[in-house]
Amino acid sequence: MHTSRSRVAGLGVYLPEITRSTAQTEADLRRHNPKLKLATGMIGRITGVKSVHLRPPGWQTSDLAVAAARKALADAPGPIDLLLFASASQDLIEPATSHIVASKLGLDCPVMDIKNACNSVLNAMQVADALITSGQYERVLIASGEQPSHAVRWRLDSKDQFLRSFPGYTMSDGGAAVILERSGDLSGILGSTFVAVSSHWQIGTLGTGGSMDPHADNGSHFDMDGPALQQAFLDLGPDAVLATLQKLDLHWGDFDLVAIHQVALPYLPPIFERLGVADDKTIITIEDHGNLASVTLPLQLLLARDAGRIGEGSLVALIGLAGGISLGVMVLRL
Template sequence: MPTSRIAAVAAHLPERTRTAAETARELRARNRGLRLPTGLIQRMTGVERVHLRPEGWHASDLAVRAARQVLAECPGPVDQLIFASASQDLVEPATSHIVNAKLGLGAPVFDVKNACNSVLNAMQVADALIRAGQCRRVLIASGEAPTAAVRWQLRDHAQFVRSFPGYVMSDAGAAVILEADASGERGIVDTAFHSVSEHWAIGTLPGGGTIGGHDPDSTYFDMDGAGLQRVFLELGPEPILALLRRHGLEASDLDLVAIHQVALPYLPPIFERLGVPSDRTVITVADHGNLASATLPLQLRLAQERGMVGPGSLVLLIGLAGGISLGLMLVRM
């Protein structure tokens, strides 16, 4: 049975950015009664700036830009195209059709959506297709455009608090090519996915669904940031440690630990509990914000460019997503 190896990974970060200070100024200008202490966003999240897609760009355009990078680096036929993102161009049809048309591939398509774990779940599905012999090469493309759902006009302070996590969300594209590896020496070694779905209401973006309907107020993020952090902490390190134990590994055996990043202060306690050395991680949230499901591909690409990982390196991908879900993937590069 072939394994599925990561043949190429890429991320696209739009050049246009908005600093945390600019976000605060905009909020004050639009909401005269809002008391927003200077530097609050940076102190609370560690985020300095976020990326903004160009005018007229959609989620599919971000995905296409990243997909073209991986296809140029690793050319070949595509047996399946999966669009994996919390964002989408339309409710119907699947955004993968739009990406497919813009790339001119003519491949079979479908979408995978699971908030910030969308790319990780798409890799899980692609791995299964390759192991089953149905595909030899799968292109996963993500286009995250969460800045479209940021609330600028606020009713009161309580609504500001519920909207706060959205101010550090960032637009980005990402792409991954998985292909069959007959040697079995490289590829996805193991996966583990967990959910605590009773907490689904902690963070929502209901617009376009049957709950939110056509209510304009439902087109913005509504999140309990403290509640989200609490649930992730309650999950604890045991699922991650159990995955490592299955393979006789410790965190120090990993060349890279890539983890979804929402805010900088959350990370040190997590790495400390896992025993992850500081030189085995890539911090992206400070300079690029919360990139949703494009986070892990960006960290993996940066690690490659910095010489942290190469052929044979052992990588652990940790995905955290609203819903609430935890995704783990152990990969031999």
């Protein structure tokens, strides 16, 4: 008898049709800041991002999650006995956004929010897996809605402020959903590892509404040191990921897909090199879709599935990188 596991039963991603090109972002920055010396094409050259998605007018974070959840439920119909809202974004501080998502979906199951920046969905999968394998739930819906566009700083006081606001110009709105259920065969989550170096929490912040800035006097925009964030992850190194593979007696050649969170295109080659991952094992989403925060990994899963790169029996690694900082790796058999 095989060990109890949870498996990915359904996927759904919602990407708003409204987009903003990087060229338009640069034009808007020049319009709002006539004194800003911004070389044409600089944002694209530094990040590799061509465009980002923007939520439809009037849409909330929960609406993005609901749109994706409906797709996942169509992909894997059946009852849901727990809803996890997993996102860096939220509708309100109180109540939990999971209640709003459940209400809009017409669900009456227990709910809770899971929040850990860009690793929110990956951590929610970790939690759902534990709850399913312990026998508490059978089918868990994880829904994410990311709406970072509201926190982009358009009016700048200095060059330093521009540099610390820079990562926000490549962030995208979107929704993702994953349904996990008890596996009846050898498919499912095979193992995972999560680590954090929390002394780096000040590298990137968004203080809106928290006790440090309850009225958003100073924290309504992203404030991030991008190079410091990249260096923090390079310093953390690949040990946690490689140890997970060793524990499972796996090698990168065994995998059909290695999905990894993507902040900027130039950041990826050094990470792939440190991990020892070949380019043909990955899928690039940052160019056409921007940084979708916790929506990124589900999007890569869905794109790979739709392209026929993965399917039943495929071996997949999900590698999450999040502010704080956190790193997570999850290995699963579809």
